[in-house]
Structures are given as structure tokens and as C-alpha cells.
Amino acid sequence: MDLSALYQELILKHYRHSAHKGALEAPDAEIQMNNPTCGDVIVLQLKAEGERIAAVRFGGQGCAISQAAASMMAHQVEGKTFAEAEALAERFKQLLHGDADAARDRALGDLRALAGVAKFPQRVRCAMLAWNALDEAKKRL
Numbered sequence: 001m002d003l004s005a006l007y008q009e010l011i012l013k014h015y016r017h018s019a020h021k022g023a024l025e026a027p028d029a030e031i032q033m034n035n036p037t038c039g040d041v042i043v044l045q046l047k048a049e050g051e052r053i054a055a056v057r058f059g060g061q062g063c064a065i066s067q068a069a070a071s072m073m074a075h076q077v078e079g080k081t082f083a084e085a086e087a088l089a090e091r092f093k094q095l096l097h098g099d100a101d102a103a104r105d106r107a108l109g110d111l112r113a114l115a116g117v118a119k120f121p122q123r124v125r126c127a128m129l130a131w132n133a134l135d136e137a138k139k140r141l
């Protein structure tokens, strides 16, 4: 089985049809983050219920990696606590730096499809953009 082809398909699926792309009615926080190196823009909206991330939506444009990573992240952190999301962010960072255990960690869900980014260090910023936005949005709650 060609795993990289499978992963590529998953990335394009998130890039083209994200269930989390769009806007929330009344977000508790909204932030725009740019990655000038690649030209990526992410607008992240957040709804919180206490310590929990109730809903995440994103908009923006940019490369497939930045947009797919935002979609995958939104899917993975919705319903989780901020502490759990932070742990996932750390795990995802390990994956982006080539950690083989992180690349197999089921907790990362579809984000595992981005393990190939480890071979392209200049794209790490693209993959981390939405996570950085989440971190900033949390500070604005």
C-alpha cells in the first residue's frame, strides 16, 4: 500500500472540503494569523465552555498544508479541554520534527497525514499556523 498517496489524498480532502471551514454565529474569540514565508492566512474562531473548546471554525487561504492542518486540528480539538489541545499541539510538533512515535499516535487522528512535512522544515510553519492561532485565540477569551 502506498501510504504517502493515501496521506496526500487525506490532505487534499481536508483542503477542499473541510467540515470546520466557515464562521461561528457568536465566537468568544477570533484571531487572524499570517505566515508571510508562504503567504498563508488563517482566521480562527473559537467558542469556549469553561475549560472546554466547544467549537472551532476557520477561514483564510494559503497552501494545502496550512489549510488542511487547520481543518484537521479543528476536528481533533473540538470538544476537548484547552489542556488536552495543548498536549496535542506538543505531540504534533514532535511529529513535524520527525518523531516516529508521534507519527503513529492515534490521538493525532488525521494530523498524522502531515508526518511527511518533517522532510520539509520550511513547511513546518504552514502546519503550525492554525495551532499558533488556537494558542493566541485562547489568550483572548
Ligand code: ZN
Residues within 6 Å of the ligand: 035, 038, 039, 040, 062, 063, 064, 065, 066, 126
Ligand atoms: Zn504554506
